[in-house]
Amino acid sequence: MRLGQITNAKPAARPAPRVVTSAEKAAIIVRFLMTEGANVPISELPEDLQAELTQQMGSLRRIDRDTLVQVVEEFADELEQTGLTFPKGVAGALTELDGKISPRAAAQIRRRTGVRASGDPWEQLRAFEPEKLLKLIEDESTEVAAVLISKIDVKKAAEMLGKMPGERARRITYAVSLTNSVTPDAVDRIGRALVSQLENEPERAFDNPPVDRVGAILNSSRSATRDALLDGLNSEDEAFANEVRKAIFTFKHIAARVDARDIAAVLKVVDNDTLVTALASATDELTKPSADFILANISNRLADQMREAIQERGEVGDEDGETAMSDVVAGVRQLADNGEILLREDAEA
Incomplete structure (x- = not known):
């Protein structure tokens, strides 16, 4: 072929784009x-x-x-x-709205539509307290309980085993050794079945149990009112009254249930004038030990300043004193609820 023929040759046509599915x-x-x-x-x-x-x-x-x-x-x-897209189906909508609607509303929608919860069911189960999980597996087989114990936090699992009857705890512990052959699909089905049980629980108007609600009310009541109500409860239902007493935390319980090292934290959340008023009014045999406990667990310089302020404050009226002591108790409760301090639970109410 001559050079001219090569030079004048037309370029080969590009192939058309292929057809794709x-x-x-x-x-x-x-x-x-x-x-x-x-x-x-x-x-x-x-x-x-x-x-x-x-x-x-x-x-x-x-x-x-x-x-x-x-x-x-x-x-x-x-x-x-595309102007706007929506999630596919109810399951997709629930996923999109996770955290934006209440868990109760989401559970109602799932029950009504038959849509199961999406995502990893074990993430939901790990968020529950040991007492809730214990109740959940109360009527479950040993094998199901062993899977649950294997999937949750080690400390939480140990706490659950410690609260079980000895024989059941031993059977579940042994069953854990047999879970090596359980397939991921089976573990997922068990998790979803347990979550569905939680979602099928009857709706409750109150998040906390009656004992806690009554205890919180009596914590904020004056001592005379609190004692009268407890006496009335005792005559109606002694067991319930005893549980309420355990839930009550007042100024007199500070010495028995607050760790000495946590008094410094209490002083940070309680106004100084309020604390002085509370200490000045805590003069009877029930409240004075807590006042002495607070003064004994702060620096000597600060304790001396407090005692001088108490003397200057003079006599405190019953209403002002109870209000101040309630404010101190509220500060302690705030720290405990936030997890900053831990109240002892073994002291008598």
């Missing part, structure tokens, strides 16, 4: 986005779609540039035409 287009887009460094949440797809996408990505091998451009442009056009 919808599944192949999805694989191309995912691969393109990953190549560009995007984090594509493939794990959120249903497992059958994850498997199909993986197969498509493994079978495509090579895509020419024109086909890639055509698929990407088509994908971009569809995105531009």
Whole structure:
């Protein structure tokens, strides 16, 4: 062939973009986005779609540039035409609204529609206290209890075993040794079954039990009112009255239930004038030990200043004194509720 013929030859026509299926287009887009460094949440797809996408990505091998451009442009056009998207189905809507609607409302919707909770059920179960989990597996088999014990926090599991009857705790501990052959699907089904039991519990108007509610009310009541109500409760239901007494925390309980090292924290959340008034009014045999306890567990200089302030304060009226002591107790309770201090629970009310 002569040089002129080669020079004058027309370039070969570029092949037309290949025809690709919808599944192949999805694989191309995912691969393109990953190549560009995007984090594509493939794990959120249903497992059958994850498997199909993986197969498509493994079978495509090579895509020419024109086909890639055509698929990407088509994908971009569809995105531009989309004004707003909604999650697919009730399950998707619940996932989108997680944390924005109350757990009770979400449970009602699941019961009404038959949609099971999404995500890892064990994350929900790990959030519950040992007492709640103990009640949950009360009527469950040893094998189910062993799976639960294996999936939760070690300290929480140890606490649960410690509160079980010895024989059941031993059977569950042994059953843990047999869980090695349990499949992930079985563990997931067990978790979802347990979560569904929690969701099927009857709705309650109050989040805390009656003992705690009555105890909180009596904590804020004057001592005369509190004693009269407890006497009345005792005649109606002695067992309930005893539980309420355990839930009550007043100024007189500070010496018995607050750790000496935590008094410094209490002083930080209680106004100084309020504390002086409370200490000045704590002169009877029930409250004086707590006043002495507070003064004994602060620095000598601060204790001397407090005693001088108490002398200057003089006699305190009953109402002012009870109000001040209630404010001190509220400060202690605030620290305990926030987990900053730990109240002893073994002292008598």
